[in-house]
Amino acid sequence: MPLRTLETWPHGAIMLDAQHTRFALWAPDAFYVSVELEHGKSIAMLPQANGWFETEVACPAGTRYRFNIDGEMDVPDPAARAQADDVHGWSLVVDPLAYEWRHSQWQGRPWHEAVIYELHVGALGGYAAVEQHLPRLAALGVTAIELMPLAQFPGERNWGYDGVLPYAPQSSYGSPEQLKHLIDSAHEHGLAVILDVVYNHFGPDGNYLGQYAAGFFQEEVHTPWGAGIDFNRREVRDFFLDNALMWLLEYRFDGLRLDAVHAIDNPGFLQELAHRVRQQVDTGRHVWLMLENELNQASLLQQDFDAQWNDDFHNVLHVLLTGETDAYYSDFAQDPTAKLARCLGEGFIYQGHTTRHGHARGEPSAHLPPTAFVAFLQNHDQIGNRALGERLHQLCSPQALEAATALLLLSPMIxxxxxxxxxxxxxxxLFFTDHHGDLAEAVREGRRNEFADFAAFHDPERRARIPDPNALATFTQSTPSFADNEQAELYRHLLSLRHRHIVPHLPGAVALGAQVLGDAAVSARWRLGDGSTLQIDLNLGTTARDCATSGPVIFQTPASQDAQLPPCSARVTLSPVGEHP
Structure with missing residues (x-):
């Protein structure tokens, strides 16, 4: 890590001891900056080189403060470690050492053991409420929970991708200490904790950076959310690099998932982030780094990052399970069975292939291990980006879903x-926000217009029935119930098989290829690290298919003694070492 100098202050309020705090703000467009304390005290900050302002103040943890720019505008600290209320109000001085960790010896889990459960903290009731689910999830066979973004956002409810204060855990979910207690409790149950972080943009309400640090952004670089972030600037890079390290070192998160890195026009930043994390984390500690990346850059997965969310896996299976081919699913509508075979045999489907927009997407990925790909049948995007938020089991047959679930939970992908x-x-x-005024109206109409390309919502009257993201009911409807049932028993059984037969042998696993058996039917094979061969035969079609078994069956749905694969079925076999089909 580069030595800190006057030119590279850590952003924000850093406690020097129990009664003294150093404040630093990068404000290159400001002439005068002061720290304003809640009870009326104003302390001028000293200008430093390269647009920095800095001062030390006698104030303890819990002090409420904000910055004043040129005597005209009060703003929250962009690197506030906590907010007293919302994104427009007072920031709080936080003591990062105040929490007493109960499981400080936790070293994480190896990546190949990952079974990830994505959740929304707000929908489950906050940090403390999430803790109540930890015993159930550990018993299910989950080994890691992934929290949707926590950076402070406007209002009390949001998916998290409208965050504007990346260092401050959302205050409506609880305090920083309650978040640390959640992570501590997860470790007690053997669960790693991953955080989804958004480094590609700021939300539309509460980001004041552009008013005193225009250089934070590149106006000539356009993203879906406005001007791009200028990662070429050292101060900007450090803002996000230090943020990543804060979550991993101070909060003891076990990994980060970087949102939409295709919108970060700076591969060097991503590589520097990975290198800094590896340098700073204690030797022997397992920390996971994964990407969401429409560009399918296999090169980033060779050394710097552990894995990428594999949208290709979801998209092609969604087409096969539901028959839907609207919008981005149209890229998977042509010959989806061959595309699924490529996915199982090589990782990405799009490896330089042309999309519906006429652009080449992706890089060759067959050389990567299967654990470089995070597979899913649905996540927050694929459910919440549906107009009515339907889940997959409401869109396909239960038999087909069970077969696809077997593929998900027993393949060597994560x-x-x-x-x-x-x-x-x-x-x-559902998609929910807590915006007000003109912004609420723009989000409401923008959300409904997103679905104009979908056949079911060509009619404006039908689009008008799409739930208002800002309505409280939209949020309250999005909390799932968790009554134990046959589906939960299926998950427990499949994950017990995964942990017993597959996980111990994932290091060194390689794909041996996949073949098309017929319409919507494939057979895929992998050599595991101990030399055994895993084979998964999947038939999501309506016709039985011939497919010889290659070893002892460890799971089959529906149960059958027939060598053929019946419609909507999956068969998983594991050949002992030395027996190669």
Whole structure:
């Protein structure tokens, strides 16, 4: 890590001891900056080189403060470690050492053991409420929970991708200490904790950076959320690099999932982030780094990052399970069976292939291990980006879903599930926000117009029935119930098989290829690290298919003694070492 100098202050309020705090703000467009304390005290900050302002103040943890720019504008600290209320109000001085960890010897889990459960903290009731689910999830066979973004956002409810204060855990979910207690408790149950972080943009309400640090952004670089972030600037890079390290070192998160890195026009930043994390984390500690990346850059997965969310896996299976081919699913509508075979045999489907927009997407990925790909049948995006938030079990047959679930949980790829998948929750997961005024109206109409390309919503009257993201009911409907049922028993059984037969032998696993058996039917094989061969035969079609077994069957649905694969079925076999089909 580069030595800190006057030119590279750590952003924000850093406690020097129990009664003294150093404040630093990068404000290159400001002439004068002061720290304003809640009870009326104003302390001028000293200008430093390269646009920095800095001062030390006698104030303890819990002090409320904000910055004043040029005597004209009060703003929250962009690197506030906590907010007293919302994104427009007072920031709080936080003592990162105040929490007493109960499981400080926790070293994490190896990546190949990952079975990931994505959840939304707000929908489950906050940090403390999430803790109540930990014993159930550990018993299910989950080994890691992934929290949707926590950076402070406007209002009390949001998916998290509208965050504007990346260092401050959302205050409506609880305090920083309650978040640390959740992580501590997860470690007690053997669960790693991953955080989804958003480094590609800021939300539309509460980001004041552009008013005193225009250089934080590149106006000539356009993203879906506005001007791109200028990662070429050292101060900007350090803002996000230090943020990543804060979550991993101070909060003891076990990994980060970087949202939509295809919108970060700077591969060097991503590589520097990975290198800094590896340098700073204690030797022997397992920390996971994964990407969401529409560009399918296999090169980033060779050394710097552990894995990428494999949207290709979900998209092609969604087409096969539901028959839907609207919007981005149209890229998977042509010959989806061959595409599924490529996915199982090589990782990505799009490896330089042309999309519906006429652009080449992706890089060759067959050389990567299967654990470089996070597979899922649905996640927050694929449920919540549906107009009505329907879940997959409401869109396809239960037999086909069971077969696809066997593929998900028993393939050598890293499986991810979304909260409620394990019980076929009937509740939707809708897109929700807590905006007001003109912004609320723009979000409401923008949300409905997103679906104009979908056949079911060509009619404006039908689009008008799409739930208002800002309505409280939209949020409250999105909390799943978790009554134990046959689906939960299926998950427990499949994950017990995974942990017994597959996980111990994932290091060194390689794909041996996949073949098309017929329409919507494939057979895929992998050599595991101990030399055994795993084979998964999947038939999501309507016609039985011939497919010889290659070893002892460890799971089959529906149960059958027939060598053929019946419609909507899956068969998983594991050949002992030395027996190669």
């Amino acid at each position: 499986p991810l599930m979304f909260m409620g998948d394990e019980v076929n929750a009937s509740e939707p997961f």
